[in-house]
Amino acid sequence: MKGLGPFVAGLVAAVLLAGCGPTTFIISKDGRAYYLGRKSQGLHDMICRSGDLKRVLDETSIPEDLRQEFYRYNCTQEHSKEKVVSLYLFLSPEEKEELKSAFRRHGYTINFVPC
Amino acid sequence: MSSRPMSAPDHRKRGTSASAASKSVHTGMLFALILCVMLFCVLQLSSPDGAYGAQGPEKAPLFELSDLQGKTHRLADYAGKVVVINFWASWCPECIDEMPSLNALYEKLRGKGLVVLGITSDRKQAPVEQALRRVPVSYPILIETTGKVFIRQYTVIGLPTTVVVDRDGAIAERLVGKTDFSTAAFARKIQDLLDKGRVR
Numbered sequence: 001m002k003g004l005g006p007f008v009a010g011l012v013a014a015v016l017l018a019g020c021g022p023t024t025f026i027i028s029k030d031g032r033a034y035y036l037g038r039k040s041q042g043l044h045d046m047i048c049r050s051g052d053l054k055r056v057l058d059e060t061s062i063p064e065d066l067r068q069e070f071y072r073y074n075c076t077q078e079h080s081k082e083k084v085v086s087l088y089l090f091l092s093p094e095e096k097e098e099l100k101s102a103f104r105r106h107g108y109t110i111n112f113v114p115c
Numbered sequence: 116m117s118s119r120p121m122s123a124p125d126h127r128k129r130g131t132s133a134s135a136a137s138k139s140v141h142t143g144m145l146f147a148l149i150l151c152v153m154l155f156c157v158l159q160l161s162s163p164d165g166a167y168g169a170q171g172p173e174k175a176p177l178f179e180l181s182d183l184q185g186k187t188h189r190l191a192d193y194a195g196k197v198v199v200i201n202f203w204a205s206w207c208p209e210c211i212d213e214m215p216s217l218n219a220l221y222e223k224l225r226g227k228g229l230v231v232l233g234i235t236s237d238r239k240q241a242p243v244e245q246a247l248r249r250v251p252v253s254y255p256i257l258i259e260t261t262g263k264v265f266i267r268q269y270t271v272i273g274l275p276t277t278v279v280v281d282r283d284g285a286i287a288e289r290l291v292g293k294t295d296f297s298t299a300a301f302a303r304k305i306q307d308l309l310d311k312g313r314v315r
Contacts, residue, residue: 066262086266089274090236093206 024088026111037084048075052106059102062095172285176268180257188257197308198230198280202271205242209293210275211250216296218252227309234259281308
């Protein structure tokens, strides 16, 4: 049993390391928090099924085709974490701020966690 | 139940079992470390989107973009050359930092067939021109307005990102983050790619 301690610690470290790839930002609402772009049923329910992401995006001045892509890579079968990160990176600093502000207006808390 | 004073062999036995326990902890730690590395590699490389970790040489997606002077550049036009594609943005300090060393490399090897294309994600020309006044470069700077090349084709997930394309049009290297292009190691790598497939 003694050997199990380091094993568990290693496992936790591995999970933390694996979860520390390129990121967007953390959004949270009603006590639930997710990295934007991660594939998760909880995130899907929170931002896609609720219609929140559509409303949030419509409140920004991000070009229409980029907004559609943002929705597509977050909420459809074409879901792609990498594409969401890439799209977020492609936005200008002003557009990123607008997006975060729009999320805040819809009750989301934004946490940027540099990795 | 009898209680008797511990004999010398008992002491040795206790020492042996302590040593065995310590060995077990070390083995456990080693096992955990190996598993940790394996898990990390699997989770990082096995992207469900298949964008990374693909088997075999990945062909560089072809694109057509205009530079700041309005001249069109097609990747296909540079077939047979070694092309360094540098994704950057005017608001990214690390991108600006690495540009002088990339420009120096370009100046040194352009006569030998090296092409450098800077692709900026800025959709407005003014901040790009402002950045280039501070860090002038002689290679073309292409403007990417739609995100097609940046997001869909190359899926840039960190800035700066540099993609090295070999003479066969395959991606030889993808560097994410600030790179010092003035190192002998990088110059040798580029020189090797330039030497490969050269008509003698």
